[in-house]
Amino acid sequence: MGKTPPSRAELLPGTLDMLILQTLRRREMHGYGIAQHIRQTSGEILQIEEGSLYPALQRLQLKGWLTAEWAVTENNRRARYYRITPAGRKQLDAEVAGFDRLIAGIARVMNPA
Amino acid sequence: MSKVAETWRRLMRLGRRSLLDRELQEEMRQHIEMQAQDNIAAGMPEREAYRAARLAFGNPAVLREQSREAWSFLRLETWLQDLAYGARLLWHDRGWALVAVATLALGIGGTVAIFTFINAFLLRPLPFHEPDRLVHVWSADTRLRILQGRLSVHDLLDLRREATLFTDLAAFNYTEEDLTGPAGPERVFAGRITANAFALLGVEPMLGRGFGPGADAPGAAREVVIGEAFWRTRFDADPDVVGRVLHLNNHPHTIIGVMPAEFVFPLPITQLWAPRVLDPSADGRSLRHLQVVGRLKPGVERSQAAAELRAIAARLAERHAESADITFLAVPLRDALNFASEILGPMSAALGASAFLVFLVVCANVANLMLARSVVRTHEMALRAALGAGRWRLIRQLLTESVLLALSGGVAGALLAAWSLSRIAGAVPPDLYRVGALAVDRDALAFTFAVTVASIALFGILPALRGTRPDPNSMLRDGHQTGSGPRHRRSHRLLVVAQIATSAVLLVAAALMMGSVRELRRVPLGFEPRGVLTAKLVLRANRYPGAAEVMAFHREVVARAAALPGVSAAAIVDYLPLNHEFPIVEAYDAGTPVAAGEGLEATELTVSAEYFSAMGIPLLRGRTFTERDDERAARVAVVSEGLAQSLAGGGVLDRTLVVRSPDGGQRSYTIVGVAADSRHRTLKDAPDRHVYVSQLQEPTRYLRVLVRTPAAPVPQAAALREAVRSVDPELPVTEVRTLAAVVQEFLAPEWNIAKALTENSITALLLALVGIYGISAFSVALRRREIGVRMALGATRAQVLRLVVGQGLRTGAVGVVVGLVGAYALTRFLSDFLFGVSAADPAVFAAVAGLLLACTALACYVPARRASRVNPVDALRAE
Numbered sequence: 002m003g004k005t006p007p008s009r010a011e012l013l014p015g016t017l018d019m020l021i022l023q024t025l026r027r028r029e030m031h032g033y034g035i036a037q038h039i040r041q042t043s044g045e046i047l048q049i050e051e052g053s054l055y056p057a058l059q060r061l062q063l064k065g066w067l068t069a070e071w072a073v074t075e076n077n078r079r080a081r082y083y084r085i086t087p088a089g090r091k092q093l094d095a096e097v098a099g100f101d102r103l104i105a106g107i108a109r110v111m112n113p114a
Numbered sequence: 115m116s117k118v119a120e121t122w123r124r125l126m127r128l129g130r131r132s133l134l135d136r137e138l139q140e141e142m143r144q145h146i147e148m149q150a151q152d153n154i155a156a157g158m159p160e161r162e163a164y165r166a167a168r169l170a171f172g173n174p175a176v177l178r179e180q181s182r183e184a185w186s187f188l189r190l191e192t193w194l195q196d197l198a199y200g201a202r203l204l205w206h207d208r209g210w211a212l213v214a215v216a217t218l219a220l221g222i223g224g225t226v227a228i229f230t231f232i233n234a235f236l237l238r239p240l241p242f243h244e245p246d247r248l249v250h251v252w253s254a255d256t257r258l259r260i261l262q263g264r265l266s267v268h269d270l271l272d273l274r275r276e277a278t279l280f281t282d283l284a285a286f287n288y289t290e291e292d293l294t295g296p297a298g299p300e301r302v303f304a305g306r307i308t309a310n311a312f313a314l315l316g317v318e319p320m321l322g323r324g325f326g327p328g329a330d331a332p333g334a335a336r337e338v339v340i341g342e343a344f345w346r347t348r349f350d351a352d353p354d355v356v357g358r359v360l361h362l363n364n365h366p367h368t369i370i371g372v373m374p375a376e377f378v379f380p381l382p383i384t385q386l387w388a389p390r391v392l393d394p395s396a397d398g399r400s401l402r403h404l405q406v407v408g409r410l411k412p413g414v415e416r417s418q419a420a421a422e423l424r425a426i427a428a429r430l431a432e433r434h435a436e437s438a439d440i441t442f443l444a445v446p447l448r449d450a451l452n453f454a455s456e457i458l459g460p461m462s463a464a465l466g467a468s469a470f471l472v473f474l475v476v477c478a479n480v481a482n483l484m485l486a487r488s489v490v491r492t493h494e495m496a497l498r499a500a501l502g503a504g505r506w507r508l509i510r511q512l513l514t515e516s517v518l519l520a521l522s523g524g525v526a527g528a529l530l531a532a533w534s535l536s537r538i539a540g541a542v543p544p545d546l547y548r549v550g551a552l553a554v555d556r557d558a559l560a561f562t563f564a565v566t567v568a569s570i571a572l573f574g575i576l577p578a579l580r581g582t583r584p585d586p587n588s589m590l591r592d593g594h595q596t597g598s599g600p601r602h603r604r605s606h607r608l609l610v611v612a613q614i615a616t617s618a619v620l621l622v623a624a625a626l627m628m629g630s631v632r633e634l635r636r637v638p639l640g641f642e643p644r645g646v647l648t649a650k651l652v653l654r655a656n657r658y659p660g661a662a663e664v665m666a667f668h669r670e671v672v673a674r675a676a677a678l679p680g681v682s683a684a685a686i687v688d689y690l691p692l693n694h695e696f697p698i699v700e701a702y703d704a705g706t707p708v709a710a711g712e713g714l715e716a717t718e719l720t721v722s723a724e725y726f727s728a729m730g731i732p733l734l735r736g737r738t739f740t741e742r743d744d745e746r747a748a749r750v751a752v753v754s755e756g757l758a759q760s761l762a763g764g765g766v767l768d769r770t771l772v773v774r775s776p777d778g779g780q781r782s783y784t785i786v787g788v789a790a791d792s793r794h795r796t797l798k799d800a801p802d803r804h805v806y807v808s809q810l811q812e813p814t815r816y817l818r819v820l821v822r823t824p825a826a827p828v829p830q831a832a833a834l835r836e837a838v839r840s841v842d843p844e845l846p847v848t849e850v851r852t853l854a855a856v857v858q859e860f861l862a863p864e865w866n867i868a869k870a871l872t873e874n875s876i877t878a879l880l881l882a883l884v885g886i887y888g889i890s891a892f893s894v895a896l897r898r899r900e901i902g903v904r905m906a907l908g909a910t911r912a913q914v915l916r917l918v919v920g921q922g923l924r925t926g927a928v929g930v931v932v933g934l935v936g937a938y939a940l941t942r943f944l945s946d947f948l949f950g951v952s953a954a955d956p957a958v959f960a961a962v963a964g965l966l967l968a969c970t971a972l973a974c975y976v977p978a979r980r981a982s983r984v985n986p987v988d989a990l991r992a993e
Contacts, residue, residue, distance in 0.1 A: 032141060033148040051149070052172035055142060056180035063123050071137075078148065081141050 017049065017057050019100060022066065022085060022093040031080035032058060058083060066092050131182075138181055142174050193514070200515040207487070211519065213884075214483050218523025218573075220877055221476025222565050223530030224469040230535055230558045232462045234548040236455075238557070240448055241376045241549055243316020244409075249416055250450030251283070251406040251423060255776065257439040257711030262450075263776070265406045265442075267392050268399040269430075270308075273406070273442070276426045279414045284311040285390055285404040288380045292654060292846050294361045301652070301846040302344075303383045303545075304362070306390035312339075314409050315379065321345075322356040322371030330389040332396070337389065338367040342375035344385040362388065363654045364844070380405070380451055381545045400436040400777045407447055420444040436778065439710075452547040453694075457863050460946045464867055467940070468623065468874040471616045473565070475878045477572035478609040478616075479885045480519070484573060485605055486892050488512065488581030495582055508582040516574030524566035528554050531562070541866050543859075580605060606889045611929040613882035614966055618933025620875035621962045623941055626951055627868035629958065633950025634861055640792025640801060641691065642730030646820055646853035647827035648690060649834055651845060653815040661745065664813040667841060672722055674837040675821050678830065683728040683822045688720045688814040690853070691729075691794045692860035697775070701753075701805055703761050704770035704782060713774060714760050716753075716803040717794045720814050725806070726752075726789055728820045729853075736767045736787030739808040743786075749811055751783035754804035758788045773805055783807065797860070798949055820853070827852050864947055879966075883973045890922050891977040902986040911982035918981050922974030923967065930963050937962075 024030065024038050036051040061067040066089030072082045085093070127134060146167045153163035171177075204211040239245050251273070253263040265273075270285050277283065287306040292299055312324040319339060328334055338360055340348075349355045359366045367388060378384075390404070397403075410419055423442035430437040449455045488495070495508055532554040539552040554562075651671075658664045668686055675684035689695045700713030719725075723739045726732075734755055743750050751771055758766045766785045774780045783805075791801040809817075819838070823830050831850045838847045858865075894901070901914055909917075941953045951958070 031144075033145045036145075050172040051145065051170050052142065052174060052177040053180075055138065055177055056183070059138075059181040059183075063120055063127075065119055065123065074148075076148075076151075078144055079140070080144055080148075081137070 016100070017053070018061060019093065019096040020047070020049075021054070021057060021061065021083075022089055022096070025067065025083055025085040026090070026093065029082045029084040031074065031082050033080070035083070061089070064092075065089075135178070135182065138178055139174075142171070142177070146171050193510075196511050196514040197518070200511065200518050204515060204518060210483065210487060211522075214480050214519050215522045215526055217476050217479050217483075217881060217884075218520060218569060219526030219530050220881070221473040222524055222527025222562060222569065223534065224874065224877075225473050225565050226527060226531035226554070226558055226562050227534040227538065228462075228466050228469040229561045230531065230552060230554065231538055232466060233557055233561075234550050234552055235452065235458050235546070236448075236462060238549040240451075241317070241378055245447065247410045247412070247414075248315070248447040249408050249410060249419055249444040250447045251408055252443045252445060252450070253402055253427075254441050254443050255439050256441060261443070263440075264402045265404045266399055266402045266436075267394050267397045267404065268434075269402065269437075269440075269442075270392070270404055270406055271394060272430055273408075273423070273426060276429070277408070277419075277422060279411055279419045279422050280408040281411050282310055282314045283406055283408040284308045284314045285392070285406050286311055286380050287390060287403065287405060288384060290652060290848075291362050291388075292364070292652070292844070294364060294844055299844045299846045301848045302362075302385045303381060305380050305384045305387040307387050308390055308392060311379075311387075311407075312373075314407065315377075317373065317377045319371035320374040321353070322369070324371055325389055330392050332391055332393040334389065334391070336362075336365055336367040337370045338362065338386050339371040339373055339388075340369055340386045341373050341377070341384065345372045360386075364656055378547070378549060380547075382548055383545045398436070398777075399434055402777070405450065407450075408444075416444050416446070448547070454543075454546055454863075457946075458546075460943065461863060461867055464623070464944055464947070465870050467943075468620055468871050471620055472874050472878050472881075473569070474572070475613045475616045475881050477569055478613045479881045480523075480569075481573040481576055482606060482609045482885050482889060484512075484516070484577035485580060485609075486888060488577050489892070489896070491581065499582075505582050509578045512578040512581055513570070513574055516570050516578065520566045520570045520574070523569065524562050527565075528559065528562045531558065541862070543862075576605065606893070607925050610882070610886055610889055610925050611932060613878070613885050614926055614929025614970065615933035615936055617875065617878040617882045618930055618962055618966055619937045619940055620871065620878050621965065622934070622937035622958055623944060624868065624871035624875040625958045625962060626941055626944060626948055626953065626955065627864065627871050629951040629955070630947060630949040631861060631864050631868045634797050634864060636950075637793070637797045639691075639797075639857065640731060640790055641853075643853040643857045645824055645827055646728065646730075646822050647830050647834060648849070648851055648853055648856065649819045649831075649838070649847050650849040651817050651819060651838065651847060653817075653845070655815070657842075657844070658815065661813050664815060665745075665810065668722065668809055668813055668817075670841045671819060671838060672724070674840060675819055675834060676724070678821065678823075678833050678837060680823045680825050680830065681821045682824055683724045683820075685725040685728040685820045686722045686809055686817045687725055687820065688817055689794075690818050690856055691792065692797070692857050694860075696795050696802075699776070699805060700774040701757065701761075701803070702772050703766075704772050707772070710774065713772075714757060714803060716757055716773075716805045718773060718775070718805045718807065719794075720809050720812055721806050722809045725820070728822045729792070730822070731792050732790045734788045734790055736785070738787055739810065741810070743808045744810045747811070749781060749783045750786045750808060752787040752789050752806040753785055754789055754791050754802070754806075756791045756801055757803035757805065758785075760803065764788070771805070773807075864949070867944075867947055879969065883969050886922060886926070886970055886973040887976065890918065890974045891980070893921075894918060894977040894981040897981075898984060901981050901984050902988075905984060906986040914982040914984075915975075915978045918978035919971055919974045922970055922978075926967055926970030930966050933966070934959055934963060 020039055021035060024035050024042075030038065032054050033051075036049065036054055039047055039049060058067065058069070062069060066086055067083050068086055069081050069083050071079060074080050146164070149167035149170060150160075150163045153166055154160060158166065240248070242248060251265060252261065253265050253269065254261050255263055265285070267285075270283060273280075274283050285308045289304050289306050290301045291304045293302045307325075309325040309327055309329040312319070318324070320342065322339070324339060325337060329337060340355070340360075345351060345355060349358070355369055355372065358369050360369060361367070373387070408419070410416070420443065423444055427437070427441040431440065452458065498508060499505070535552045535554065542552075550557075653664055653667060658667060672684050672686060675681060678684075689697065696717050697719075699716055699718040700710070701716045702708045702713040721739070723741075726738050733752075736752070738752060739750065751773070753761070753766060753771065755764070758764050761771070762769060766788065769785050771783045771785050772780060773783065789804065789806065792804065794802040794804065796802075819834065821827070821830065821834060834850065835847045838845060904917075905914065937959070938954055945953050
């Protein structure tokens with residue numbers, strides 16, 4: 002983690018898994034696509050070290066939350082496409098709920114009513 | 115659940131690791147490619163586009179490494195790495211490793227051998243069903259002070275009828291029987307058992323059947339059950355052996371079954387079993403020849419059974435005069451089957467303790483070796499710590515090496531144990547009751563493993579903690595001149611003190627035992643064992659029915675043996691001296707009659723006329739037996755000097771002696787001679803009192819032939835066998851031994867302990883010396899510069915020599931003092947075996963102290979001399 006170059010917004014630990022799962026919620030994607038999607042949808046705020054996706058993708062497969070398959074891209078390149086599993090969806094829901102609670106908690110501390 | 119699935123997925127990846135790795139690499143390459151293409155599309159120059167793409171991606175090598183964790187077993191692999199690294203290091207230092215492994219093998223092998231010995235003789239459960247419920251019944255004669263007496267047929271039947279706490283009681287004897295067949299006559303070891311014995315012990319024959327009810331009734335068909343070994347060797351494991359016939363004591367017996375190899379009863383050498391006929395009308399109530407085993411009802415304690423047996427004995431004593439002084443005792447069956455159980459306990463304790471002490475010395479030695487090595491490796495450890503290895507990681511590395519050493523030592527130790535067990539097996543009597551073989555079996559291997567693990571704890575942990583004490587800064591700064599700090603040297607010294615102390619304990623014990631054996635050998639036997647050959651003969655009643663036939667045989671055999679060339683005297687006797695068999699009688703002067711139990715205890719031997727000259731026992735007064743002292747003449751006896759003195763101050767010739775035997779029989783003799791005292795039962799107490807009676811008046815069927823040959827007796831063995839065969843070709847001749855061998859065997863327990871302790875103490879001493887030498891040499895090497903400075907400042911060689919040797923001697927002296935105190939505390943456990951030496955013999959203690967100090971000085975001298983040859987200029991410049 003210490004080796005990650007400074008990004009505009011440091012990712013909260015453990016949130017990368019959630020972001021990947023969320024990204025794959027609608028459709029399957031390859032690694033580069035995931036990285037692009039996270040960067041663009043966050044309005045360039047979340048700039049992850051792109052390579053660090055790959056250890057995370059391996060981890061998520063091992064957990065049984067993702068499956069992967071080789072396919073050909075629209076530009077005729079070979080790429081590995083990742084797809085979320087039902088177990089992955091369940092995990093995503095749990096993480097989102099946990100994350101929402103965390104944010105709500107932080108918000109209450111920052112803006113006491 | 116999900117953890118299981120995860121592990122499963124990990125396992126699935128295990129076999130495809132290189133493929134997965136290649137795919138990942140490809141995926142990452144494509145990622146960078148796509149990024150670069152997008153960058154170009156956005157207007158970047160090509161080189162810049164690739165650079166930016168790689169920059170955004172991060173370090174692919176590190177990321178691949180991280181990704182790989184998903185398909186590896188990290189912990190296992192680090193351990194395997196440690197193992198491989200440790201093995202490589204040990205191989206690199208293979209001389210050092212060989213010394214360590216060999217040392218460990220000595221310690222582990224010794225403990226495993228002794229454990230297996232103790233396991234077979236004392237620990238392993240008897241090979242019967244629920245052996246804890248089996249008790250052995252002895253009779254005790256309160257008048258004659260006999261504690262391990264046997265029971266009569268009437269006793270057995272009374273017990274079966276009256277005892278309520280036993281499910282059943284069976285009787286047995288161990289006998290030797292004559293087996294005749296095409297291979298010539300031989301003697302076999304048999305168990306004579308009642309019909310219910312197999313069922314009571316709860317062991318079924320592996321083939322055929324056991325004895326049916328009534329098989330032990332008088333006149334029952336003659337049946338025999340053979341042992342598995344007998345079945346294999348004599349019948350080639352013939353499955354159709356049931357129904358074949360064996361000629362035992364010249365009667366045909368039908369084989370009805372084969373017992374499994376595990377069934378050991380009543381002796382390990384028992385080859386077959388035949389019924390013990392119970393005939394209350396033929397056997398008197400006082401004829402007590404049976405050993406009795408009973409099975410307690412479930413939940414009954416041995417003490418309860420003992421109380422019931424006493425109560426029954428008391429009732430029998432009121433009813434029958436022959437049972438007047440008899441009571442019954444219940445002991446664990448193992449204690450009764452193993453007739454050396456009272457020796458084996460302390461013997462096992464002594465040998466086990468000595469093996470354990472050697473094991474401690476071994477562990478101390480290996481710990482020292484490890485410490486020495488870890489000092490050399492201080493630099494490596496400091497470097498690894500500085501590079502970020504945690505202390506636990508370093509400890510684990512060192513412990514892994516210890517595990518490797520210990521496992522190798524364990525394997526070598528098991529091999530060593532197998533070898534020493536084969537030697538031990540040759541030294542213990544084969545008829546001593548044991549369960550299982552004296553070999554490295556499953557129990558022994560399990561024990562080896564336990565000892566190996568214990569050795570790691572003993573020798574591995576201290577050096578691992580010491581060697582990794584975290585202080586990389588000072589260690590790196592000091593460069594190579596490290597590890598000579600006082601802390602390290604204190605650990606070394608502590609181990610050396612422990613080694614010397616342990617060696618001292620063992621040396622003292624060994625010296626005391628050797629002294630005892632020497633003293634035992636000096637005890638005047640009263641007879642001359644050299645030049646005498648003996649053989650055992652047993653005349654069966656069906657071939658020698660009456661005294662006349664027996665006597666005729668005696669005459670003939672003595673005459674032929676005496677006629678052998680080179681034989682100066684030939685005789686027969688019923689029991690050999692120092693052979694653990696002795697008929698005890700009570701004797702008193704007819705002029706002063708005493709109540710039963712009040713007479714003089716004596717050993718009664720039935721001998722032929724030449725016995726005294728064949729044995730070399732001087733006749734002091736009167737005469738020996740002659741041809742005229744036959745069955746028609748008045749009974750005559752020769753007594754030993756000790757008995758004569760006790761009876762009437764020595765002047766006993768022509769007095770009448772009354773001899774009462776334990777079965778109540780009583781006979782009178784006229785004393786015609788007095789022989790010198792000799793040893794029969796023991797070497798340790800006062801010489802036996804002997805009553806000698808004549809074979810011509812009371813011929814015995816159980817006998818030993820003795821021939822004295824001034825030349826070497828061993829070559830006469832064949833001639834002696836031939837002489838017996840010429841009288842009776844069907845008669846087996848067994849136990850053909852020299853009398854010297856009989857005496858030697860009598861000393862075997864003490865001699866074996868002495869030998870084992872000596873071997874162990876020499877091992878410990880050598881290991882300690884190697885340890886001292888190693889430490890001394892090592893410390894000299896580390897202190898090269900210091901010694902150089904001393905010499906530069908004017909110290910002479912002699913002074914340096916004194917410095918190094920003096921330091922070693924001080925350490926040695928501490929060890930010697932600790933060891934002698936320990937020896938003083940421990941050797942009294944040997945006192946059962948000590949004879950003629952005090953457990954605190956100052957000469958022995960002083961000699962051991964001197965020997966150890968001398969050896970310590972010697973072990974330090976070689977390194978000290980090397981130190982004194984240090985050239986101060988070289989020593990100082992080397993830094």
